Amino acid sequence: MIDLSLLTDGGVGWLDASGPSSHLILSTRIRLARNLADHVFQGRTSETEREEILTVVERAARESVQLRRATKFRLDRLDRGDRQLLHERHLVSKELAGLDPEGRVRSGATLLVQDRIGVMLNEEDHLRIQGLHSGFALEAAYAEVDRLDAELGQRLAFAFHPEFGYLTSCPTNVGTGLRASVLIHLPGLVLTKEISKVLQGLAQVGLTFRGLYGEGSEVVGNFFQLSNQTTLGSSESELLDHLGKMVRQVMDYEEQARQVLLRDAPAIIEDKVWRAYGLLRYARALSFEEAMNLLSGVRLGVGVNLIPDVGMYTLNKLLVYTQPAHLAVAEGVSPTEPDLPFRRARFVRKVLESEVGRRG
Amino acid sequence: MSCDQCREREAVIHLTQIVNEQVTTLHLCERCAAEKGVESPGAVAKTPLGTFLAAMGKDAPEQTPAPRSGESCARCGASLQDFRESGRLGCSECYHSFETPLRDLLRRLHGSTHHMGERYADRGTGTPTNGHQEADLREQLRLAVETENFELAAELRDRLRVAE
Numbered sequence: 331m332i333d334l335s336l337l338t339d340g341g342v343g344w345l346d347a348s349g350p351s352s353h354l355i356l357s358t359r360i361r362l363a364r365n366l367a368d369h370v371f372q373g374r375t376s377e378t379e380r381e382e383i384l385t386v387v388e389r390a391a392r393e394s395v396q397l398r399r400a401t402k403f404r405l406d407r408l409d410r411g412d413r414q415l416l417h418e419r420h421l422v423s424k425e426l427a428g429l430d431p432e433g434r435v436r437s438g439a440t441l442l443v444q445d446r447i448g449v450m451l452n453e454e455d456h457l458r459i460q461g462l463h464s465g466f467a468l469e470a471a472y473a474e475v476d477r478l479d480a481e482l483g484q485r486l487a488f489a490f491h492p493e494f495g496y497l498t499s500c501p502t503n504v505g506t507g508l509r510a511s512v513l514i515h516l517p518g519l520v521l522t523k524e525i526s527k528v529l530q531g532l533a534q535v536g537l538t539f540r541g542l543y544g545e546g547s548e549v550v551g552n553f554f555q556l557s558n559q560t561t562l563g564s565s566e567s568e569l570l571d572h573l574g575k576m577v578r579q580v581m582d583y584e585e586q587a588r589q590v591l592l593r594d595a596p597a598i599i600e601d602k603v604w605r606a607y608g609l610l611r612y613a614r615a616l617s618f619e620e621a622m623n624l625l626s627g628v629r630l631g632v633g634v635n636l637i638p639d640v641g642m643y644t645l646n647k648l649l650v651y652t653q654p655a656h657l658a659v660a661e662g663v664s665p666t667e668p669d670l671p672f673r674r675a676r677f678v679r680k681v682l683e684s685e686v687g688r689r690g
Numbered sequence: 691m692s693c694d695q696c697r698e699r700e701a702v703i704h705l706t707q708i709v710n711e712q713v714t715t716l717h718l719c720e721r722c723a724a725e726k727g728v729e730s731p732g733a734v735a736k737t738p739l740g741t742f743l744a745a746m747g748k749d750a751p752e753q754t755p756a757p758r759s760g761e762s763c764a765r766c767g768a769s770l771q772d773f774r775e776s777g778r779l780g781c782s783e784c785y786h787s788f789e790t791p792l793r794d795l796l797r798r799l800h801g802s803t804h805h806m807g808e809r810y811a812d813r814g815t816g817t818p819t820n821g822h823q824e825a826d827l828r829e830q831l832r833l834a835v836e837t838e839n840f841e842l843a844a845e846l847r848d849r850l851r852v853a854e
Contacts (some may be wrong), residue, residue: 365782367782369781370765370766370780370781371766371778371779371782371784372778372780373776373778373780374766374780390816418763425723435699435768454778475816476808483810488810490809490810490811491782491785491805492805493803493804493805493842494785494796494803494804494805494809495805495809496805496810497785499778499779499780500777500778500779501779501792501795501796501799502799504785504796504805505800505805505806505807506807506808508807522803536801554830560799560800560801560802561800562799562802562803562804562805563794563800563801563802563803563804563805563806564802564807565806565807565808566807567806568806569807652815
């Protein structure tokens with residue numbers, strides 16, 4: 331079993347709800363795709379070549395200020411539960427963790443991580459430099475990632491084309507290699523059925539949305555990951571400005587939708603959020619998906635000041651620790667354990683009880 | 691080759707798309723392409739830049755012939771067919787080997803083929819690029835004019851205006 335306490339913040343600093351607009355936005359993530367000029371792309375690398383990539387990048391990372399003390403996780407040497415744990419913490423992609431149904435972990439698949447910043451190695455691209463911040467923090471997250479990119483770029487030869495920019499294995503990432511995404515909670519827009527209109531609008535302005543775990547994941551608990559679709563033809567600051575503007579607009583829409591709900595259907599909303607709270611507080615069995623949906627209801631209740639006694643940090647913590655691999659580790663059982671729903675309900679009850687006790 | 695749409699006129703536009711991870715190429719004549727909202731090389735002549743080029747006694751920039759599907763990248767051996775199947779390129783050299791079809795694809799995917807972000811060469815020499823966007827654009831514009839890449843030059847000129 332891996333020991334995540336090796337990480338200074340346990341790798342979950344992003345869920346402390348300390349960042350800007352934390353009541354709507356859980357986290358901001360930035361990643362830069364980079365490849366080494368003297369190696370073929372990942373689809374054609376051999377096992378030996380991936381080890382070479384790992385060696386040279388790790389050496390460069392250890393010489394950098396930001397990853398000098400990085401913790402290293404070799405995904406290819408971890409069992410499935412541990413890989414899932416890192417994925418549930420949003421530290422590695424599904425691809426790197428080899429969690430796709432048909433997926434296998436690529437040899438050499440590695441994560442280097444220190445505080446809020448890290449590098450995935452031997453992912454679809456040789457390097458995926460990434461930063462994860464609490465709340466809505468595009469500029470701060472990019473500044474850190476940019477600094478690490480510059481440091482690594484002075485020590486490594488990146489594949490760069492004068493016209494096309496940074497070259498990537500998939501042409502959808504070429505140019506800046508930048509994907510910025512914001513994990514946002516939009517229950518108001520879902521309840522007022524405005525969400526599809528908003529998502530369609532975002533597609534028209536070059537943005538895309540994904541589920542809780544990024545690419546290829548489903549939307550659960552009304553959490554959406556909004557990110558830039560294109561990576562070429564605009565500068566990094568233009569891409570971030572554009573995404574930032576649109577996200578602020580979506581936040582406004584969400585606030586408006588909540589006001590409409592409170593104005594037109596206050597009793598229904600009040601019942602809905604307290605019902606969610608009641609189930610979480612007293613249910614004896616909870617599936618992950620049900621827990622996520624109930625947490626979404628309580629989060630809405632806290633956001634519109636209907637539920638006073640629960641903090642956002644507690645809700646974020648529940649969101650992470652009720653996921654299958656996390657719960658399994660906490661309970662010392664396998665993630666496929668059949669009585670996990672009972673254990674989940676007990677865990678949630680305990681956390682909420684102590685929260686209410688603590689707040690009087 | 692006749693147009694996939696009308697099956698009458700000669701196809702002059704070869705549009706590569708990725709839909710649901712599937713890469714497909716559509717061969718269209720100029721009229722059908724225009725109906726689909728795709729810019730054709732012929733349309734260039736109708737723009738001010740096209741007029742400018744015509745006045746210089748030149749036609750729109752000549753396209754290098756696209757490699758046939760069977761041709762492969764000299765460095766990694768990947769073929770265009772491999773790319774169509776996997777959606778992934780084999781190595782950085784593939785961007786040269788399949789430049790023409792990729793250029794179409796990039797325009798389709800990103801609305802542009804020109805990287806406007808931070809430049810790796812500047813970083814290698816440690817020159818900071820932040821806060822030097824205008825100077826950087828001017829330098830890129832000078833290079834574009836020098837290499838007679840007028841499409842890029844026009845785009846850079848517009849961006850420089852915005853930046854100023």
